[in-house]
Amino acid sequence: MAQVYVSIGSNQDRSRYIRASLDALRTAFGELLLSSVYESEAVGFDGDNFYNLVAGFETELSVGELSRCLKAIEDDNGRCRKGPKFSGRTLDIDILTYDALTGDREGVQLPRNEIVKNAFVLLPLAEIAPNVLHPVLKTSYAEMWRDYDRDQQLWSVDFEWAGKQVSKAI
Template identity: 55%
Template sequence: MAHIFIGVGSSINRRENIRLGIQALQQAFGELRLSNVYESEAVGFDGSHFYNLVVELSSDLSIEELITQLKAIEIQLGRPLKALKYAPRTLDLDLLLYDDVIDNSRDLPRAEITLNAFVLKPLAELAPTLLHPVLKLSYHTLWSQYPANKQKLWKVDSPVITEPLSPQ
C-alpha cells in the first residue's frame, strides 16, 4: 500500500465541492485523514478565494491509476476536461506525494508543496515529521521556514466541510 497525500482545492461553490470531493475520495479509497481547511487568495490569476486542505490515504493503485481516478472525480464534480491552469475551479485534486517517489515527469513530489502556504501548512499538520523526499527536511521544518508574509491563509472553521461519511 502506498502512502499518499492529495491536495484538495475549490473556488467555485467551495463548501459544497470540497464536501463532495471528500465524499468521493472516501468512497474510492476508504479511510482518510484530513487536515484543517484553509482559505487563500487565488494564485496566478485574479479570482475568488480558494478553500484548500490535504488528504492522507493509502492505496494499492499505481501512480497512473491514482491520477486517472483523481481526474475522474474532478470531472464527475463539474471540472471541465481541458480546464485552464490558472482559473477558478469546482474541484482540484493534486497528487502531492506518493510514498517517497521522486519523478520529475509527474511532478512528484509536487513543487507546490514548498511554494504555496495552502499546501505546505496542511501537509505539515498531517505529517509534521515526514521528510520531503528531495529536501530531506520535515514538513514541520519546511513550514517553520516558510516566509510569514508570502501568502495569506485563514483557517476555515467548519466541520461540515470535512466530516467524512460514516463507514457503510
C-alpha cells in the same frame, strides 16, 4: 500499500465541492487523514478565494491509476479543463507525494513542486504529516513550514464533513 498525500482546492461553490471530493475519496480509499480547511486568495490570477486542504490515505493503485482516479473525481464534479491553467475551478485534486517516490512517474512529477511554493499546500501538509520528510529535501514538513517565507495569507475556516468538525475558524 502506498501512503499518499493529495491537495484539494475549490473556489466555486467551495463547501459543496470540497465535501463531494471527500465523499468520493473516502469511497475510493477508505479512511482519510484530513488537515484543517484553509481559505486563501487565488494565486496566479484574479479570482474568488479558494478553500484548500490536504488529505492523506493509503492506496494500492499505481501513480498513473491514482492520477486517473483523481481526474475522474474532478470531472464528476464539473471540472472544466478548457480554460486557462490559472483560473477558477470547481475542484482541483493533486498528488503531492506517493510514498517517497521522486521524478516523473507515469506522467506525474513527484513530489509536487507546490509543496515548497504555496502556503496553502505546505501548511495543511505540515499539519497532518509534520514529521514526514520531503522525499528530495529530506526536511520534515514541520521544519519546512517553520522556515517558510509567509508571503501568502491563509486562515482556517469552520468546516464540517460527515458529521465531524474538520476545522474551526481562528
